[in-house]
Amino acid sequence: MTRQRLFNAEFIILAQQGSIPVRITEVAIDVVNETVSSEAARDRLKAVASVTFDGCFAVHNLKIIQGKSGLHVAMPSIPLTDRCPQCSSKNPYRHRFCSNCGERLGEMRGWKDDQGRVRLYEDVAHPITQKFRGEIHDAVIKDYKLTLTER
Numbered sequence: 001m002t003r004q005r006l007f008n009a010e011f012i013i014l015a016q017q018g019s020i021p022v023r024i025t026e027v028a029i030d031v032v033n034e035t036v037s038s039e040a041a042r043d044r045l046k047a048v049a050s051v052t053f054d055g056c057f058a059v060h061n062l063k064i065i066q067g068k069s070g071l072h073v074a075m076p077s078i079p080l081t082d083r084c085p086q087c088s089s090k091n092p093y094r095h096r097f098c099s100n101c102g103e104r105l106g107e108m109r110g111w112k113d114d115q116g117r118v119r120l121y122e123d124v125a126h127p128i129t130q131k132f133r134g135e136i137h138d139a140v141i142k143d144y145k146l147t148l149t150e151r
Contacts, residue, residue: 026052027143077121
């Protein structure tokens with residue numbers, strides 16, 4: 001366990017220093033269409049992307065979202081969950097009632113962020129540095145815009 005942590009720390013330091021070059025070798029874009037159920041979601045969610053790094057590692061389900069200040073690339077995430085006190089089934093924090101037994105769940109469940117908001121989702125994969133986040137954002141948005149012009 002200690003060795004693994006040391007390796008991860010060494011890898012992160014090398015990656016931050018640019019000693020381990022990682023290239024984006026492919027971006028695949030699926031533009032959202034009328035199949036998205038809610039009109040509000042369709043207005044904000046523009047596309048879903050997959051990114052391949054060095055031709056050997058892929059990250060799927062990056063979302064291209066229209067924000068107030070322009071397009072944003074959200075990393076893939078999963079809903080955070082806890083267990084029902086009655087039946088022990090997993091339920092996302094967003095749920096007010098257990099999806100298995102119907103028991104009412106507590107109002108203030110989950111972890112809070114720095115602004116006191118409950119975190120409802122957790123990233124499955126994300127860049128460590130702001131620089132690499134920018135590279136991913138730029139590549140995905142560029143391919144998204146190119147896909148739109150080819151339609």
